[in-house]
Amino acid sequence: MKPAHPSFDTRPNRPFVLINMAMTADGKIATANRSVTSFGSPRDLHHLYELRATADAILCGARTLEQSHATLGNGGESFRRRRLRKGLAEYPLRVLVSGSGTISPTAEVWAQRFSPIILLATSRAKPHLTALRALADEVWIASGQTLNFHSTLERLYRDRGVRRLLCEGGAELNDALLRAGLVDELHLTICPRLFGGRTAPTIADGEGVPQLARAAQFTLKSRRWVDGELFAVFRRQVDSKPVGQRPQRR
Numbered sequence: 646m647k648p649a650h651p652s653f654d655t656r657p658n659r660p661f662v663l664i665n666m667a668m669t670a671d672g673k674i675a676t677a678n679r680s681v682t683s684f685g686s687p688r689d690l691h692h693l694y695e696l697r698a699t700a701d702a703i704l705c706g707a708r709t710l711e712q713s714h715a716t717l718g719n720g721g722e723s724f725r726r727r728r729l730r731k732g733l734a735e736y737p738l739r740v741l742v743s744g745s746g747t748i749s750p751t752a753e754v755w756a757q758r759f760s761p762i763i764l765l766a767t768s769r770a771k772p773h774l775t776a777l778r779a780l781a782d783e784v785w786i787a788s789g790q791t792l793n794f795h796s797t798l799e800r801l802y803r804d805r806g807v808r809r810l811l812c813e814g815g816a817e818l819n820d821a822l823l824r825a826g827l828v829d830e831l832h833l834t835i836c837p838r839l840f841g842g843r844t845a846p847t848i849a850d851g852e853g854v855p856q857l858a859r860a861a862q863f864t865l866k867s868r869r870w871v872d873g874e875l876f877a878v879f880r881r882q883v884d885s886k887p888v889g890q891r892p893q894r895r
């Protein structure tokens with residue numbers, strides 16, 4: 646079957662990509678001042694660990710790692726055992742994204758060495774290369790100013806055996822993956838709060854798309870209410886036609 650859109654590939658040689666995010670009822674993933682980075686329930690955190698336990702690797706953006714205490718671990722002993730039963734490594738491979746290579750050396754993720762860390766950067770990071778190589782196990786430098794996630798995901802698939810990749814945000818990284826048509830599944834926890842704030846991040850910021858026809862299209866696969874939170878799973882529509890003219894509201 647042909648891809649629905651020229652920029653949407655059909656995943657021949659790349660991992661299945663999931664994004665998992667918690668958002669408020671007004672679509673925010675943090676407060677405008679970025680001081681609140683975590684607001685889901687314990688059930689939401691459990692859901693995150695469950696998803697991690699299905700993934701070979703976790704992908705995360707530089708600002709998220711700097712603004713949270715995330716170390717991208719396996720979630721503890723029961724999840725470690727779950728990973729082993731599935732034939733996965735004890736801990737997920739960690740793949741961090743910082744095109745400019747300016748990710749803070751004090752981010753907590755660097756202090757935990759339970760699994761390899763690959764840093765994805767671009768030619769803009771060259772001045773920081775020595776420092777980055779001292780922090781990360783591997784630094785992959787892409788030519789150009791921004792990462793081409795198609796080739797990066799293919800390399801993760803081919804060289805590191807990554808078959809399922811869980812992206813944990815944030816907004817700019819999600820947007821780059823969505824615009825590239827590389828997100829297969831979106832797990833959204835909608836929390837019953839409102840943050841407001843025009844600069845508060847949403848699940849996909851960055852450049853966005855210029856037209857409706859280029860919008861990533863998903864269908865609702867499942868939904869469940871647990872203790873006031875809505876856990877929704879969306880699947881990318883690979884066989885849909887690009888969105889054309891929509892009926893006008895009267």
Ligand SMILES: NC(=O)c1ccc[n+]([C@@H]2O[C@H](COP(=O)([O-])OP(=O)(O)OC[C@H]3O[C@@H](n4cnc5c(N)ncnc54)[C@H](OP(=O)(O)O)[C@@H]3O)[C@@H](O)[C@H]2O)c1
Nearest residue numbers: 667675682706707708709743744745792814815816817818
């Ligand atoms: N509620 C939730 O579930 C949740 C989950 C995750 C994060 N968050 C929140 O989201 C916020 C962070 O999101 P964010 O959008 O500011 O940052 P982000 O997506 O975590 O990181 C952005 C950085 O990643 C690098 N990057 C992303 N796409 C790239 C590309 N195509 N090419 C090269 N580099 C790229 C760039 O690093 P360089 O600048 O170094 O080039 C960019 O500045 C935080 O407040 C965090 O708490 C919330």
